[in-house]
Amino acid sequence: MTLLLGFDDYLPQAKKLALSLTLPMKQVHLHQFPDGETKVTLPTELPRKIIICRSLYQPNEKLIELIITAAAARNQGVEHITLVTPYLCYMRQDKAFHAGEAISQKIIGKLLSEYFDRVITIDPHLHRINNLAEAIPNKEAISLHATQAITDFLKQKFTHPVIIGPDGESQQWVKAIATPHQWQYTIATKQRYSDTHVAVSFSEKENECDENTALNLTGQDIIIVDDIASTGKTLIQAVIQLQQQKPKSISIIVTHAFFVDSAIKQLNDLGVKNIWSSDSIPHATNAFSIIDTVAAHLKENASQKGS
Ligand code: R5P
16 A cells, blocks of 8 residues: 655645545644754654655755655655655756856756655756656656646636747647647747846747748737746736737636746736636646646556556
8 A cells, every 4th residue: 555645835735646546645744943954753654655745846945854754754664755746846957057056957856866766747847858857867757747737727718719838948838738629829939138037029920820820819818828937027028918919818827836026916917817827836826736637647657557
């Protein structure tokens, strides 16, 4: 029997996963000492296999706590540990842009590979590498997609939305969402000058979903799709550009929602009708779950292995 372990900050999702997999779930308890260190208390009876479900947003303390949890579980005799972390941190720092900058993706990836036998996440930000195994070496490193969950959600809301990608990287998700339903889509070009300064542009050529059809966004319900909303500047700039084409409505759907500072207010002030996100990161915009995607993968994997 496998046991699922959850943490206070991601408990509804851990419970949902346990329910879907019909696994027992117990909680890891954390106590913050006055000096800032954390006491980690695990259940005393652990089986040979465990799944730990915790999302790594605001990750620094969580990483330490997860490592302590994994090491303590091994000390109790656990042989196989899966980490389900729908948002995987430090994946964007995959290159030293300036001398001296740490390539955090490789460092954190290696650390996780030392403590976990299998890591499962949703759409990690992989720009310059082809797959998650390059970041988390020598282990089962599984990167699942939120696109099916996003498509299922959008199908309940719209019949013929136009899907918009705010930058080149978003093309993979936009295509996967739009193509099966023949929804029109278009991809913008983005220039990032700093953490908070980006420029998004839709040129004539980019404003096409195939070689012959120029998209007319006037009067259309348009949905901007992205993997991460951090400062929200990418989305804000996309909305400003798209409004010039007088669509009927603009909605936003992202997998991982940070929307730091006043991002949501700025988007609301710009007249964005809906802002939706998955529950990979707990946020007021959470509207659909990616836990079923994780559960489906684990079930399929278990049936293939006959366990
Ligand atoms: C970058 O390429 C990602 O896909 C997102 O577009 C980016 O992380 C969003 O960041 P921000 O919300 O700060 O513009």
